[in-house]
Amino acid sequence: MIEMQGVFKKYPNGVSAINGIDVKINPGEFVYVVGPSGAGKSTFIKMMYREEVPTSGTITINGVNIAKLKMSKVPIFRRNIGVVFQDFKLLPNLTVYENVAFALEVIEAQPKFIKKRVMEVLDLVGLKHKIKMFPSELSGGEQQRVSIARSIVNSPRVVIADEPTGNLDPETSWEIMKLFEEINARGTTVVMATHNKEIVNTLKHRVIAIEDGRIVRDEHRGEYGYEN
């Protein structure tokens, strides 16, 4: 499903963010990526949805080596994965409905199907009653739900989340986590970078810890393992 082999990443400014990572994530897994700030966690996640390209090594997702993906093929690749961001990344001029529908419009789906599917996922995240609102009219938690709805509307096999609860209060974070659990229970692979100790230690899943650009720990049903 997701496989990294001998991955290195050095930024043009000389910083070596990733120093040799080999990892394999199987279909249906739920994986936390943890580690101190600046350890390379974010780069690790960004390489998975091809915002960053590794300096060397291969990253295979759904059978495609995205380290060698042509610029013009990047959007096509991204349609098969869902991405959720810390800052939601919703289109401010589109309503809740339009934001979610956008991911289906890019693949030129049938309008009837778009309508049905968008309402389905918005129902799943509990925002069916707010489809005509703009992101600025929603709370952080609600915005993140929209973002999650958008990430799964394409029925991707992998959802990648970069600190999805980073901007949310604890209570809202738990509601968001419930959604990810639900998505994972339906068979979707979830890879999530997080700083939330409580969540990692309560909702037990595989934990990959990254320090200095290397994997220092990889345990099933692991602990967060840092004090903060």
Place this chain on the structure above:
Amino acid sequence: MKIRTIGRHARESIKSIGRNGWMTFASVSAVTVTLILVGVFFVIMMNLNRVAETVEEDVEIRVHIDVAATKENQDSLKAQLEAIPEVKSVTFSSKEQELDALVKSMGEEGKAFKLFEQDNPLNDVFIVKTKKPNDTMKVAKKVESFTYVAKVKYGQGKVEKLFKFINASRNVGIVLILGLFFTAVFLISNTIKITIIARRKEIKIMRLVGATNGFIRWPFFLEGLLLGVLGSILPIVLISIAYYRAYDYLKPKLTGTFIEVLPFSPFVYQLSGLLLLMGALIGIWGSMMSVRKFLKV
């Protein structure tokens, strides 16, 4: 691309124009203001050019035929004149016609010249018009050397000055129009650029959600087109009304003078088309240039 996707892009661009209210207003007014400037200037330039053309068209070469020339000599001279490539027309005017014209032009005092009807001292004349007014001097010089030509007159000295003045003012006009045009292009495309830079985050998000560059570009293309077209409406309406009024006002005052104002139709329609095209092209160009920068995520 499927047909319904084109429809989607059109809807999206119209929606975006509505939802980006102030940005739309800024872009449209930039287009409006500059196109009004360009339009007004264009009207003035085209009319001045028209006046210059009328003045130039009045320039003619009067070839005085030697009194000794027979009918055959005159005919061969005419053929010779017509053979000059720059010449447009050669008209014969007998000395009687010339005298009549002279008498008429003098008004009351002209009656004194009536006495000459018995013994007309004037020459028969060929009136030569050139295809391009600027060739007048050249043709006149050539004609002087022909046999049976007594004198060549075309307003020597004055015509040279006139042409110099007209040519200079034409060049100045072209430079001004070009300058104004480039100012318009930069002003408008910059304003549109700012409105799109404000949305570069959106473009990045679209890429992250799997939109291809073409998919992102289309609504912006249409939006630029619409902004340009919207911006050109007011200038077209204003200039049309103003020209209509000005034409009505000036026309009676200028009859009898050599100044002539271009008639409303087709000039204003051509100008409107030009302004619309300019607005649309600049709008598209501005938005495409700015989107291009943000598509490499």
